[in-house]
Amino acid sequence: MINIFKNLSLILLVVTCFYLGLWQLDRAEEKLAIQTDFQSQINEKPVNINFLSAEPARYKKIFAEGSFIEPYFLLDNIVYNRKAGYYVISPFLVDEKILLVNRGWVDNYSRQKYPVIDTPKEDMIINGYIKYPMKLLELTSENISLKEPYVIQNININQISDIIKKEIFPFIVNISESNNFSYKHIPEKNEKSHLKHYMYAGQWFLFTIIGIFFLIILNRKSNGKN
Secondary structure, eight states, X not given: OHHHHHHHHHHHHHHHHHHXXXXXXXXXXXXXXXXXXXXXXXXXXXXXXXXXXXXXXXXXXXXXXXXXXXXXXXXXXXXXXXXXXXXXXXXXXXXXXXXXXXXXXXXXXXXXXXXXXXXXXXXXXXEEEEEOOOOOOOSSSOSBOSSSSEEESSOOHHXXXXXXXXXXXEEEEEEOXXXXXXXXXOOOOOTTTTHHHHHHHHHHHXXXXXXHHHHHHHHHXXXXXX
């Protein structure tokens, strides 16, 4: 009975380590694809948002004419230089359709006092590059706070559309730091970011091999083959 329990425990450990190794390989491929998209778009000229394809590439440079509207949203849990803060996500009205614009990073100061965010009123042209919302760590059960300023754990296009009551583009735009009304720009860190996932995958596969080795030793002993 004890040997059966040990075998099941080792088998579970081996399967878990193998799964985690495969997951790290998938993450590496995702990061490599992101890096490839970034490098392919970095030297391209900005395109008018009205002439984009239905699903434009990540990091494609665009420009748009319109105006910022309220309410704005604070994307939580963004750490910069070891300080917690928010990304300021402001709706930008373009021909009756909303473009969600990441205006940059601000310090969160404290949980009792939110940063003061200025929403410009005049029409303007903004430029930046396209990104698609990614699932971030959620520290609360609710993705979005119930009152302004709206603090969000993740950018959920449908939820924000329900609040603004307008159609929203299926992507966000990281505004260029040269634009007025932008906040702290955090540079993209795509170069070689996939390598660490290959390293983690190798570690998990090594643990898998070690687990199989101990499984073989355990069963040899139980069969009296010392």
